[in-house]
Amino acid sequence: xxxxxxxAFAGLAQGCIYALVALGFTIIFKSSGVINFAQGEFLLxxxxxxxxxxxxxxxxxxxxxxxxxxxTVLIGVLFERFALRYMxxxxxxxxxxxxxxxxxxxxxGVVMTGKANERPPATPYGIASGVNYGGVHFGENALWTILxxxxxxxxxxxxxxxTRYGLAMRAAAIDQEAALAMGVNIRLxxxxxxxxxxxxxxxxxxxxxxxxxxFDSTLGSIALFAFPAIILGGLDSIPGAVVGGVVIGxxxxxxxxxxxxxxxxxxxxxxxxxxxxxxxxxxLVRPYGLFGTRKVERV
Amino acid sequence: xxxxxxxxxxSAVSGFPSTPLGLLQTARGRVLLLGGLIALCLVxxxxxxxxxxxxxxxxxxxxxxLSLNILSGYTGLxxxxxxxxxxxxxxxxxxxxxxxxxxxxxxxxxxxxxxxWLPAAGVVAALxxxxxxxxxxxxxxFYLAIVxxxxxxxxxxxxxxxxxxxxxxQGRIFPTPSFGDLSFSSxxxxxxxxxxxxxxxxxxxxxxxALMALFVHNVMRSRAGRAFQAVRDNETGAAIxxxxxxxxxxxxxxxxxxxxxxxxALWASYPGGYAEPNTWNLILAIQFVAxxxxxxxxxxxGSILGAAFVFGLPLALDTxxxxxxxxxxxxxTSGDLSAILYGLLIILFxxxxxxxVIGFIRRVTSLIQRxxxxxxxxxGVKANASEPVELES
Numbered sequence: 001x002x003x004x005x006x007x008a009f010a011g012l013a014q015g016c017i018y019a020l021v022a023l024g025f026t027i028i029f030k031s032s033g034v035i036n037f038a039q040g041e042f043l044l045x046x047x048x049x050x051x052x053x054x055x056x057x058x059x060x061x062x063x064x065x066x067x068x069x070x071x072t073v074l075i076g077v078l079f080e081r082f083a084l085r086y087m088x089x090x091x092x093x094x095x096x097x098x099x100x101x102x103x104x105x106x107x108x109g110v111v112m113t114g115k116a117n118e119r120p121p122a123t124p125y126g127i128a129s130g131v132n133y134g135g136v137h138f139g140e141n142a143l144w145t146i147l148x149x150x151x152x153x154x155x156x157x158x159x160x161x162x163t164r165y166g167l168a169m170r171a172a173a174i175d176q177e178a179a180l181a182m183g184v185n186i187r188l189x190x191x192x193x194x195x196x197x198x199x200x201x202x203x204x205x206x207x208x209x210x211x212x213x214x215f216d217s218t219l220g221s222i223a224l225f226a227f228p229a230i231i232l233g234g235l236d237s238i239p240g241a242v243v244g245g246v247v248i249g250x251x252x253x254x255x256x257x258x259x260x261x262x263x264x265x266x267x268x269x270x271x272x273x274x275x276x277x278x279x280x281x282x283x284l285v286r287p288y289g290l291f292g293t294r295k296v297e298r299v
Numbered sequence: 300x301x302x303x304x305x306x307x308x309x310s311a312v313s314g315f316p317s318t319p320l321g322l323l324q325t326a327r328g329r330v331l332l333l334g335g336l337i338a339l340c341l342v343x344x345x346x347x348x349x350x351x352x353x354x355x356x357x358x359x360x361x362x363x364x365l366s367l368n369i370l371s372g373y374t375g376l377x378x379x380x381x382x383x384x385x386x387x388x389x390x391x392x393x394x395x396x397x398x399x400x401x402x403x404x405x406x407x408x409x410x411x412x413x414x415x416w417l418p419a420a421g422v423v424a425a426l427x428x429x430x431x432x433x434x435x436x437x438x439x440x441f442y443l444a445i446v447x448x449x450x451x452x453x454x455x456x457x458x459x460x461x462x463x464x465x466x467x468x469q470g471r472i473f474p475t476p477s478f479g480d481l482s483f484s485s486x487x488x489x490x491x492x493x494x495x496x497x498x499x500x501x502x503x504x505x506x507x508x509a510l511m512a513l514f515v516h517n518v519m520r521s522r523a524g525r526a527f528q529a530v531r532d533n534e535t536g537a538a539i540x541x542x543x544x545x546x547x548x549x550x551x552x553x554x555x556x557x558x559x560x561x562x563x564a565l566w567a568s569y570p571g572g573y574a575e576p577n578t579w580n581l582i583l584a585i586q587f588v589a590x591x592x593x594x595x596x597x598x599x600x601g602s603i604l605g606a607a608f609v610f611g612l613p614l615a616l617d618t619x620x621x622x623x624x625x626x627x628x629x630x631x632t633s634g635d636l637s638a639i640l641y642g643l644l645i646i647l648f649x650x651x652x653x654x655x656v657i658g659f660i661r662r663v664t665s666l667i668q669r670x671x672x673x674x675x676x677x678x679g680v681k682a683n684a685s686e687p688v689e690l691e692s
Binding site: 094107109268 | 375438639
């Protein structure tokens, strides 16, 4: 039982990282209909800048995180302003591809600094510290990941529910033209969406980097597991993204923990495909996901 | 030219001739073809192993890019999963053409001829495509991209676990082409002439790529090809004019998988004839997407140009050490340099020239043609009245 709780706890923490990435996807998709394939590289760039700021420039952790947030948000907003804005009305294919271009650019940019190998993560606490309770190890990083994800969710909820700009974003998501006619500044909405997405991705990246103890330029590939998460939750549902992320994290870590017991049957690395198998099943039975609206583009 | 102009809706003017062997029809085409053939012969004879290696890799990459272009460029079905089908083709080739197991536990190999394993690689990949298609093609746009992406990871998992065929994570030997006594890996003199491994591959790949390119070019101007492009441009419209959507999508998927399988078998076989399951990863798939986008969406020549850019450039930079030594200390590799370049180019092309280099070339040639025609008019009887500049002078 302790083993199960241990796995479930790790899965929950991992799922929170997926949830943060998925939140970014969903917010951008809701506001502008764009699927951002470069989301994973915001994790990498964020974690990388935080690490460089801490270890090379000798900055305080929180200052380093602030700089990382600033830069990724800037990249996101500038990319939206100077590339995506001109892609409005173009086929989905072209829009997906341009974000793949950004993905390649960001990842290679990090590689080209020559500092991306065996990178130590920026962290305010010990990488391995934590508490033991009832035979289960609760890592400090995992606890913080879960807590900060919760805080992010609450903050976003308040933002969307009670602020002027949140209202503008919700209005734009429901009907862009009507929102425009009512005086909503759509450009600001796009910029906000990209800014928020980049910020949550950076937070996820910093926790993920601590979780894997040392990271390199492939850190962002973890964001690929956020795709099953958003499809499970429903592409246009923000609560769906969080639930989807947590479910995918749990499923993945539980498979990882138990697959050695049935190794003859499933072989090695089964946990790398369970999220995708789950996603394909969901796509076949319920293409709009658990919480999505039915009108989302599908055949 | 009239039916060539309807070839793509994105570029109104097409420089492509309209008959099957259309390259021979115009004077410019004849010169281009002759020049190209002479250049190929020169490279073959005097190019040396370095150039031949680059060219061969580019040609195999061009086949894969061509295959992707059928699906994504012509039919508009976004696929990030081409390496899955390449892997299927490669392992089919390895199973049929690979060497007999030497030790117990070696991956299987039936040591058959290239005339069996190369087509079989395509056929099995196409069958896999037919199997996966009905599920994948229920989805479109972003969903299809994600499902094909999932396919890459499912492929990696299968390839790592099917040890009997793939050799497990350590990889396995892939067959090198051999014709009778002649084996490409250790060439023997034929009619008294001794060619190197790279030269032999060159002799195999050039006609093969030319054949594929011509075939794709012609299919795209046939009834089936037009159906593909109609599906891409407007699915509802295509259905209304009588295109069977499912059939068109499935044929594109199967056709594309077939070529991907052949490209995969060659990709694993050259150079070195050894590959790990990790060869067929997502990064490689995205490189093919990049090649297609940079070269030209829905264009045969574009696929070849794009492959040359994405796969040839880093190889050329490495082979001829064109990157200054001082900067290479900071970790700048040819792969990174070209990745930055094509990352940037994808964004720029998507913004300004969605049809890639080939679209750019077409636009330039059509501009030149227009200037030519205008010059003729100017030199003719009277100036065009609609241009006030002419009246002034």
